[in-house]
Amino acid sequence: MNALDDLLASTGRVEDITPDGLRNGRAALESTIHDARAHQAPARPSAARRSASLRGKIIVACTAAAVAAAAVAVTVVPRLSSQRPAPGHPSPVQSTAVTAAFVFREAAEATKADNAQQEGWPHAAYWQADSIEVRDGTTYHRDIWIAHNGDAILEDGSLAPGLQRISPAGSGFGYLGTKPGWLTWDEIYALPTDPAKLGPLLTRDSIGLAYGSPARNLWSVVLGLLVETPASPALREALYDVAANIPGVAVNGDYTDSLGRTGAALSLGEETLVIDPANGQLLAWIDADVAYTYTFQGPATSEP
Amino acid sequence: MTGRQRPDSEILASLPGQPELMGVLYERHATAVFRYLARRAGPSAAEDLLSEVFIAALDGRTRVVAHDSGSALPWLYGIAMNVLRRHFRRGAAQSVAAEDPGMDWDAVDARLDAEAKRGQLRSALTVLSERDRELLLLVAWEGLTPAEAAEVLGIGKVAARSRLHRARRRALQALGRSAPDRPTVEVTTATGKEMPA
Numbered sequence: 280m281n282a283l284d285d286l287l288a289s290t291g292r293v294e295d296i297t298p299d300g301l302r303n304g305r306a307a308l309e310s311t312i313h314d315a316r317a318h319q320a321p322a323r324p325s326a327a328r329r330s331a332s333l334r335g336k337i338i339v340a341c342t343a344a345a346v347a348a349a350a351v352a353v354t355v356v357p358r359l360s361s362q363r364p365a366p367g368h369p370s371p372v373q374s375t376a377v378t379a380a381f382v383f384r385e386a387a388e389a390t391k392a393d394n395a396q397q398e399g400w401p402h403a404a405y406w407q408a409d410s411i412e413v414r415d416g417t418t419y420h421r422d423i424w425i426a427h428n429g430d431a432i433l434e435d436g437s438l439a440p441g442l443q444r445i446s447p448a449g450s451g452f453g454y455l456g457t458k459p460g461w462l463t464w465d466e467i468y469a470l471p472t473d474p475a476k477l478g479p480l481l482t483r484d485s486i487g488l489a490y491g492s493p494a495r496n497l498w499s500v501v502l503g504l505l506v507e508t509p510a511s512p513a514l515r516e517a518l519y520d521v522a523a524n525i526p527g528v529a530v531n532g533d534y535t536d537s538l539g540r541t542g543a544a545l546s547l548g549e550e551t552l553v554i555d556p557a558n559g560q561l562l563a564w565i566d567a568d569v570a571y572t573y574t575f576q577g578p579a580t581s582e583p
Numbered sequence: 584m585t586g587r588q589r590p591d592s593e594i595l596a597s598l599p600g601q602p603e604l605m606g607v608l609y610e611r612h613a614t615a616v617f618r619y620l621a622r623r624a625g626p627s628a629a630e631d632l633l634s635e636v637f638i639a640a641l642d643g644r645t646r647v648v649a650h651d652s653g654s655a656l657p658w659l660y661g662i663a664m665n666v667l668r669r670h671f672r673r674g675a676a677q678s679v680a681a682e683d684p685g686m687d688w689d690a691v692d693a694r695l696d697a698e699a700k701r702g703q704l705r706s707a708l709t710v711l712s713e714r715d716r717e718l719l720l721l722v723a724w725e726g727l728t729p730a731e732a733a734e735v736l737g738i739g740k741v742a743a744r745s746r747l748h749r750a751r752r753r754a755l756q757a758l759g760r761s762a763p764d765r766p767t768v769e770v771t772t773a774t775g776k777e778m779p780a
Binding site: 291308506 | 588590592593596597602603605606609610613614617618621622626629630633634637638641653700703704707719720723724751754755758
């Protein structure tokens with residue numbers, strides 16, 4: 280450090296934008312986005328058709344509206360109450376309320392119990408994640424092979440036909456507000472698997488995101504670390520534990536994905552995660568009017 | 584992977600057909616773009632201009648190419664720089680435009696009054712050309728790498744490094760101290776991150 284660095288560091292500090300300022304900016308942008316989409320209207324189904332089609336292709340036990348609703352708890356989901364009780368947690372009883380925290384803790388315990396390879400795959404060559412994407416009423420396949428070191432290979436019908444090669448800079452994992460760019464494979468494995476350490480770390484690292492609230496920022500960071508990442512079962516368990524403590528996450532009932540699997544839908548803001556509490560498996564992710572069903576996530580030895 | 588969890592590079596590639604993804608970039612980068620604007624024009628003007636940057640980005644979405652780093656921020660800062668220039672040229676900032684097309688010094692001075700740094704900052708920065716000053720500040724205040732800052736300014740990466748080195752030396756001299764005699768220097772950014780200058 281010298282006088283110039285001292286000066287620039289101290290004079291670069293500014294107050295953050297106010298929540299009202301952030302909302303106003305988003306509102307102004309939203310209107311322009313709406314206009315831009317309207318100009319593309321001939322190529323897209325109407326909003327009503329999109330909604331109906333989405334519901335038709337993915338059988339949503341809880342409707343899209345219900346997913347977006349912010350009820351903190353709902354009447355018990357019968358399927359959940361029939362699951363084995365998680366060690367240390369009471370079994371839910373019919374007609375009691377199931378909280379998101381309960382679902383996440385059950386999933387965390389199942390992740391611990393059902394996965395022998397707790398340490399994960401720190402040395403695998405690729406992480407392969409296959410999914411079915413429903414966007415604007417159209418179904419696409421999205422398969423990605425993310426290299427431990429090197430380019431990722433992506434096949435995503437909603438982006439472009441065929442395989443695309445993506446540089447490591449554009450194909451990392453998760454997204455933190457305090458780090459420009461994405462986490463590397465090794466950085467994922469450097470994250471603590473103790474929820475007591477992981478929670479504060481991710482809370483701190485979600486600062487700078489602008490989803491509207493600290494809880495929403497943390498929710499997005501946690502989801503980003505669960506999907507299309509080589510996170511070890513131990514880390515996934517810790518992430519579920521962290522998610523269990525995010526205020527405002529709502530259980531929106533059961534969700535049956537396009538493969539007929541049923542899980543619990545957990546929502547905050549526009550993002551919904553569907554997990555099977557019985558085994559901790561991530562089944563689907565819904566973001567506004569886009570839904571992804573994850574058909575495979577696991578290590579791979581080579582790209583396609 | 585949902586839009587919210589896609590890397591910037593994928594979002595930029597998808598923007599022409601999916602303009603709604605600009606909302607994701609807003610959620611991800613609005614805070615950083617606001618800081619960029621606030622550092623140069625003050626917080627009040629920055630709030631007014633923030634949406635203008637993203638709306639201009641939406642208009643230019645068919646022409647964008649992601650930086651090698653994969654981040655959309657260099658592109659957004661480049662747009663923010665142009666939005667600021669337009670703002671300073673407009674009637675509300677006529678007096679500023681006559682003095683400096685890239686910085687509202689009244690707003691900067693007001694921000695720094697409490698820290699008694701206004702005089703020092705002016706001394707250091709007003710000896711630089713607008714481009715060199717912006718290069719220095721993109722690295723120091725915005726935390727960009729020299730290569731990313733080069734893209735914002737439309738100059739080569741090698742040229743950016745040598746320009747940055749010269750700008751730092753000149754600014755240091757203006758502060759009344761000689762530049763350290765070493766080939767490279769470390770810059771500590773406003774976010775506390777260190778990177779080679």
